[in-house]
Amino acid sequence: VIADIVFDVPVWRAFAYVIPRGMELHRGQRVAAPLRGRARIGMVVDLRYGDETGLQAIARPVDAVPVLSRAALELGRWVAEESLSSWGSTLLALSPPVARRGAPVIAPPAEIGPIAGPPPELWVGTLREARLAEQLRAIDGSALVVASDREGAGRWAERLDAARLDSGVSDASRRDAWFAAARGRARIAVGTRSALLVPLPPPATLVLLDEHDPAHKPPGAPRLHSREVLSRRAALEGSRLLMLSATPSVESWWRAQSAQALRRHERTEGWPDIVTADTRGILRNHPLTLPLTRAIEDATRRGRRAALIVGRRAATLVCSECGSFVRCKECGVPLPFSRGRNSLACRLCTRAEQLPERCPTCGGRRLSPFGWDAERVEAAVRKRFPKLGVSRSDADAQIAIGPPSILKPSGPAALGCVGIVALDSLLGMPDFRGGERGFELLWAAMEAVRAEGRVVVQTLHPDHYAVEAARTRDLASFYEHEIKLRSELGYPPFRRLAVLSVRSRTEGEAHALIADCARAFDGIPGLTVYPAAPRDAASTTRLRWRLMLKGPAELPRLLAPAISPLLERGRRAGNVVEIEMDPVS
DNA sequence: AGCACGCCGACT
DNA sequence: GTCGGCGTGCTC
Numbered sequence: 363v364i365a366d367i368v369f370d371v372p373v374w375r376a377f378a379y380v381i382p383r384g385m386e387l388h389r390g391q392r393v394a395a396p397l398r399g400r401a402r403i404g405m406v407v408d409l410r411y412g413d414e415t416g417l418q419a420i421a422r423p424v425d426a427v428p429v430l431s432r433a434a435l436e437l438g439r440w441v442a443e444e445s446l447s448s449w450g451s452t453l454l455a456l457s458p459p460v461a462r463r464g465a466p467v468i469a470p471p472a473e474i475g476p477i478a479g480p481p482p483e484l485w486v487g488t489l490r491e492a493r494l495a496e497q498l499r500a501i502d503g504s505a506l507v508v509a510s511d512r513e514g515a516g517r518w519a520e521r522l523d524a525a526r527l528d529s530g531v532s533d534a535s536r537r538d539a540w541f542a543a544a545r546g547r548a549r550i551a552v553g554t555r556s557a558l559l560v561p562l563p564p565p566a567t568l569v570l571l572d573e574h575d576p577a578h579k580p581p582g583a584p585r586l587h588s589r590e591v592l593s594r595r596a597a598l599e600g601s602r603l604l605m606l607s608a609t610p611s612v613e614s615w616w617r618a619q620s621a622q623a624l625r626r627h628e629r630t631e632g633w634p635d636i637v638t639a640d641t642r643g644i645l646r647n648h649p650l651t652l653p654l655t656r657a658i659e660d661a662t663r664r665g666r667r668a669a670l671i672v673g674r675r676a677a678t679l680v681c682s683e684c685g686s687f688v689r690c691k692e693c694g695v696p697l698p699f700s701r702g703r704n705s706l707a708c709r710l711c712t713r714a715e716q717l718p719e720r721c722p723t724c725g726g727r728r729l730s731p732f733g734w735d736a737e738r739v740e741a742a743v744r745k746r747f748p749k750l751g752v753s754r755s756d757a758d759a760q761i762a763i764g765p766p767s768i769l770k771p772s773g774p775a776a777l778g779c780v781g782i783v784a785l786d787s788l789l790g791m792p793d794f795r796g797g798e799r800g801f802e803l804l805w806a807a808m809e810a811v812r813a814e815g816r817v818v819v820q821t822l823h824p825d826h827y828a829v830e831a832a833r834t835r836d837l838a839s840f841y842e843h844e845i846k847l848r849s850e851l852g853y854p855p856f857r858r859l860a861v862l863s864v865r866s867r868t869e870g871e872a873h874a875l876i877a878d879c880a881r882a883f884d885g886i887p888g889l890t891v892y893p894a895a896p897r898d899a900a901s902t903t904r905l906r907w908r909l910m911l912k913g914p915a916e917l918p919r920l921l922a923p924a925i926s927p928l929l930e931r932g933r934r935a936g937n938v939v940e941i942e943m944d945p946v947s
Numbered sequence: 948a949g950c951a952c953g954c955c956g957a958c959t
Numbered sequence: 960g961t962c963g964g965c966g967t968g969c970t971c
Contacts, residue, residue: 367971369948369970371949371970372948376971377970378971379971380971396971398969398970398971402949949970950968951968952966952967952969953966954964954967956964957964959960
């Protein structure tokens with residue numbers, strides 16, 4: 363009997379090995395097998411009869427029993443194909459930690475047949491998490507809860523008294539939790555993306571927390587958003603899928619709405635009004651407007667903490683008179699601006715424009731770089747509030763300054779004031795998700811203060827649809843607007859994106875390499891290939907290039923034949939070619 | 948990925 | 960005459 367094994371190497375095909383006499387193996391079990399002379403860990407994906415001549419023998423099983431079901435192996439293959447990465451690297455990233463020698467033998471995972479299940483549900487509203495905890499407490503069958511990070515997994519494991527599958531606990535207890543979930547001994551298991559394939563006895567409920575969070579797709583295998591993996595899994599095994607978010611991704615909202623699967627568990631009565639501070643023509647010399655200064659004073663006087671949210675660097679050029687950004691005429695995205703350069707280049711289409719003298723919208727003469735970074739804000743705030751504790755690293759400081767993520771761990775009404783120093787640094791990011799990210803932030807700010815505090819938004823765009831929708835607490839109106847835009851401009855969920863990037867040692871080679879890549883995509887029907895652009899517009903050397911690809915839902919299948927030889931050839935002579943499907947930023 | 952093989956320059 | 964750089968190709 364021959365075993366087909368896949369390894370954590372960038373090689374697509376499986377390798378065939380002889381199973382030694384007396385060794386019993388199953389699909390979904392890990393083994394150590396000699397690969398180019400050394401024993402490496404691989405996953406058994408198939409067992410078959412065949413010609414054994416010239417094949418090496420498997421050295422030993424690594425697991426006494428399978429860790430993945432056959433359905434999980436197939437799901438893993440789908441994930442690998444969708445993300446243009448190898449089956450082996452995907453499966454091994456989605457397997458439990460390897461046991462130490464002498465660990466007890468545990469029962470193999472349940473096999474689940476394909477059944478038709480309900481459409482995925484999208485839960486929004488302030489009560490979504492309380493409702494989830496309630497339902498899970500009384501659940502019939504098993505459940506997997508996937509958080510976007512270890513902290514979230516830890517909080518939920520405690521809240522649900524559930525087994526933990528993420529790396530926040532020891533390997534031994536993660537492994538125990540894996541098999542406890544597989545055998546139905548732990549009804550509820552909590553993990554991060556590494557737990558996506560854990561076997562669960564039916565009927566299973568799959569839960570994705572903070573569905574919109576880009577942290578569900580960090581670098582590394584499996585190179586797909588947990589949302590996509592879970593929705594495929596739910597569809598294949600007929601499980602119920604619940605996705606929770608205060609502000610879902612536009613993709614999920616759109617799908618849930620058309621499947622009549624949107625569930626709203628809301629209570630927004632008593633929430634504070636969002637105070638918008640219009641910063642057009644001001645905010646040149648201080649990051650805090652009067653309303654924000656007052657709100658910080660009030661909160662800290664009452665013994666409450668304040669958080670100030672800042673974006674990244676000065677990223678765009680803005681008109682001080684009408685407030686509009688200088689945008690690419692082709693793509694409509696704001697052009698990134700950095701000091702010391704006299705042209706603006708679009709990140710998407712590479713069109714370069716002379717630095718304009720006047721505002722292209724209103725003809726105003728005052729165009730200035732826009733953006734307050736954390737350092738500048740901290741210095742100014744310390745000066746303004748010398749007696750208060752101000753920190754960029756301690757989220758528990760009286761005034762904490764940082765990126766939107768500092769709002770994440772705060773419980774309901776944890777803060778007395780949230781100030782968004784410059785919403786425009788989010789709205790104006792050279793990324794089609796700018797509106798979505800801005801809306802998420804505003805909503806998260808309201809959730810962090812609830813009825814007990816104040817949200818102050820400083821912006822050049824008080825009339826932006828994301829601000830308007832947040833101010834009126836009208837989720838649906840935001841999504842309607844955003845979906846219309848996405849449909850007109852051909853962005854997800856209507857078309858699918860991929861980003862190809864290359865790196866070389868010399869500028870000449872880098873340019874030749876990206877040109878080769880672009881040529882390889884010539885003539886593929888339904889594919890839009892955007893012109894290549896240097897990766898860092900600010901950098902003077904052009905060793906890194908990227909280009910964006912747009913296509914239909916089957917984009918990975920379209921790209922695979924063209925990209926495979928490039929991914930291999932790219933590795934020669936210090937060249938690196940990478941492709942990322944469905945980039946989140 | 949990771950590792951061995953092999954072909955050219957610098958050193959004993 | 961030998962060491963070792965890295966470019967190249969393969970892994971059951």
